[in-house]
Amino acid sequence: MSGSEGTAVITAKALTKRFGDFEAVKGTDFEVRAGEAFGFLGPNGAGKSSTMRMIGAVSPVTSGELRIFGLDPADDGRKIRARLGVVPQQDELDEFLTVKDNLVIYGRYFDIPLKACREKAMELLEFVQLADRADSKVQPLSGGMKRRVTIARSLMSDPEILLLDEPTTGLDPQARHVLWDRLYRLKQQGVTLVLTTHYMDEAEQLCDRLVVMDQGEIAAEGSPAELIRTHSPREVLELRFPAGTNAEHAPKVEGVGARQEVLPDRILIYADDGEAALSEVHRRQAVPESALVRRSTLEDVFLRLTGRTLVE
Amino acid sequence: MMGLSTPPAVRVWEHQLILYRRIWASNVVVSIVRPLLYVLGMGLGVGGLVDDGPRADEVLDGLTYFQFFAPAMIATTAMMVLVNDSLWPIRGGFLWNRTFFSQAASPISPGEIVGGVALWHLTKGLLSSVGVAVVLALFPSTRTWGLIPAVGVGALTGVAFAAPLTTWAAWRETDLSFPNINRFVIVPMFLFSGAFYPISQLPTWLQWFSRITPVWHGVELCRGAVYGGLSLGDVVVHVVYLLAWAGVGWVLARKVFADRLGN
Numbered sequence: 001m002s003g004s005e006g007t008a009v010i011t012a013k014a015l016t017k018r019f020g021d022f023e024a025v026k027g028t029d030f031e032v033r034a035g036e037a038f039g040f041l042g043p044n045g046a047g048k049s050s051t052m053r054m055i056g057a058v059s060p061v062t063s064g065e066l067r068i069f070g071l072d073p074a075d076d077g078r079k080i081r082a083r084l085g086v087v088p089q090q091d092e093l094d095e096f097l098t099v100k101d102n103l104v105i106y107g108r109y110f111d112i113p114l115k116a117c118r119e120k121a122m123e124l125l126e127f128v129q130l131a132d133r134a135d136s137k138v139q140p141l142s143g144g145m146k147r148r149v150t151i152a153r154s155l156m157s158d159p160e161i162l163l164l165d166e167p168t169t170g171l172d173p174q175a176r177h178v179l180w181d182r183l184y185r186l187k188q189q190g191v192t193l194v195l196t197t198h199y200m201d202e203a204e205q206l207c208d209r210l211v212v213m214d215q216g217e218i219a220a221e222g223s224p225a226e227l228i229r230t231h232s233p234r235e236v237l238e239l240r241f242p243a244g245t246n247a248e249h250a251p252k253v254e255g256v257g258a259r260q261e262v263l264p265d266r267i268l269i270y271a272d273d274g275e276a277a278l279s280e281v282h283r284r285q286a287v288p289e290s291a292l293v294r295r296s297t298l299e300d301v302f303l304r305l306t307g308r309t310l311v312e
Numbered sequence: 313m314m315g316l317s318t319p320p321a322v323r324v325w326e327h328q329l330i331l332y333r334r335i336w337a338s339n340v341v342v343s344i345v346r347p348l349l350y351v352l353g354m355g356l357g358v359g360g361l362v363d364d365g366p367r368a369d370e371v372l373d374g375l376t377y378f379q380f381f382a383p384a385m386i387a388t389t390a391m392m393v394l395v396n397d398s399l400w401p402i403r404g405g406f407l408w409n410r411t412f413f414s415q416a417a418s419p420i421s422p423g424e425i426v427g428g429v430a431l432w433h434l435t436k437g438l439l440s441s442v443g444v445a446v447v448l449a450l451f452p453s454t455r456t457w458g459l460i461p462a463v464g465v466g467a468l469t470g471v472a473f474a475a476p477l478t479t480w481a482a483w484r485e486t487d488l489s490f491p492n493i494n495r496f497v498i499v500p501m502f503l504f505s506g507a508f509y510p511i512s513q514l515p516t517w518l519q520w521f522s523r524i525t526p527v528w529h530g531v532e533l534c535r536g537a538v539y540g541g542l543s544l545g546d547v548v549v550h551v552v553y554l555l556a557w558a559g560v561g562w563v564l565a566r567k568v569f570a571d572r573l574g575n
């Protein structure tokens with residue numbers, strides 16, 4: 001991906017969504033470029049789904065400006081939806097129909113001729129590795145399989161942009177990796193991916209660029225590497241002291257490293273050299289039950305920006 | 313590739329049709345056997361008592377009880393079938409399989425989704441009415457060409473219930489009211505619909521209840537279609553009344569669907 005070279009396919013300026021007097025999205029600005037994988041990283045309630053539903057041209061914008069393919073969803077919702085693929089947060093499959101019929105009927109919503117729907121459905125079931133389940137009912141499938149059916153379904157209309165709202169929440173690690181692999185292939189085929197997640201590893205794996213979202217606002221924007229570089233020293237030293245003694249140990253290690261976070265279960269010390277920080281901790285005779293040096297992640301960025309962890 | 317385009321409401325209707333493919337055989341059996349049992353049980357059983365009664369000719373307008381009761385089944389069956397097709401399935405479309413949300417994410421608009429639901433309800437109304445009409449065609453005393461318009465009346469009666477109940481089901485947050493709608497609204501309507509006896513047998517205030525219920529209008533129209541005897545004015549009033557329930561129901565349903573799918 002050539003970074004800033006791609007043309008903008010989605011732009012939002014001061015985008016706001018209110019439900020009654022509650023503001024779920026509080027004037028966000030962002031831009032998604034053709035061919036990239038763009039993420040919204042944030043905890044539950046951050047306003048990710050509300051944003052996705054506005055982009056999907058189903059939920060009206062309260063105020064601000066939103067353009068998808070240069071079109072205003074208030075005027076051209078139907079045209080926009082015709083060019084999008086949507087993977088909603090909750091699967092919306094018809095459990096009484098077969099896997100294949102779920103795809104076929106979805107293609108019909110887009111007015112694709114029935115025969116073409118049938119061919120396309122089989123092609124896509126191959127793609128998500130579920131061709132052997134084409135004639136099985138949806139109901140007995142595992143969560144990961146249902147998610148793959150939903151992704152196949154969203155591709156029936158050959159969308160230019162694929163909107164994925166928490167594509168892997170609730171799936172086991174293996175199912176997540178299968179899904180990531182498929183999404184990566186779609187990106188290689190030129191499909192623009194817009195996804196939300198509260199998993200920092202998912203954001204790091206999939207996203208070229210992302211925004212960190214919290215309580216309806218965007219806290220930071222950039223590539224995963226940029227965000228980590230800008231907002232967190234290179235390494236993190238995680239110290240675990242006996243339960244309930246964090247507060248007592250915190251003063252002992254004060255000043256070690258560039259910054260510290262005292263969490264309920266551990267103390268994080270941010271430093272460019274984690275091992276050196278650990279030597280300093282030992283020199284001060286603060287003896288943790290365990291100590292671990294790791295690289296900074298988006299989780300640390302989130303903690304830095306919001307003072308909270310991503311997954312409570 | 314871009315062949316003829318299909319109207320959006322028809323594409324929504326197709327979803328129901330695919331679902332129906334699985335159950336059509338048992339559905340057809342039910343829609344013939346059930347009216348057959350009713351017609352035989354009520355028509356012959358009760359008829360045996362009533363037809364020999366002293367006032368039979370006067371009250372039933374010269375019809376046998378079997379003849380009197382049987383055409384009403386077209387309207388009441390369509391009502392029963394469509395009550396079931398509009399309460400829980402509509403709720404399911406919002407809450408369980410969330411089909412309406414899937415459709416709203418496609419180029420189809422909420423109003424067109426309601427259009428597709430209405431088309432499906434009409435279809436089910438026609439199918440159930442045809443089932444009863446086939447049964448009536450088996451018996452010489454109820455076999456007239458009037459069964460054909462009566463099928464249309466049955467479908468219209470069904471949607472006069474389905475449209476407002478679709479609105480209700482889409483609007484309510486819970487389904488606690490649904491069993492009570494069946495118990496306290498639909499069953500009384502069925503009993504006072506004029507299907508089992510002419511409503512002239514009822515005290516005046518209950519006659520007014522009957523006249524308010526859409527199903528009585530359907531029953532009168534069906535009987536009139538099969539045996540004649542309704543004035544043009546009566547026909548217009550009955551049809552307009554049924555259309556009004558369906559029309560108001562659909563207009564409200566469009567509003568509720570639009571609010572719920574696009575908030």
Ligand SMILES: Nc1ncnc2c1ncn2[C@@H]1O[C@H](COP(=O)(O)OP(=O)(O)O)[C@@H](O)[C@H]1O
Binds near residue numbers: 019024045050051
């Ligand atoms: N239809 C709605 N009506 C009222 N409040 C809503 C509605 N949808 C979302 N919210 C509220 O808006 C906030 C953001 O929700 P959402 O966009 O779903 O966040 P996320 O997807 O990041 O978890 C939450 O506090 C949620 O309760």
Ligand SMILES: [Mg+2]
Binds near residue numbers: 049089
């Ligand atoms: Mg969400």
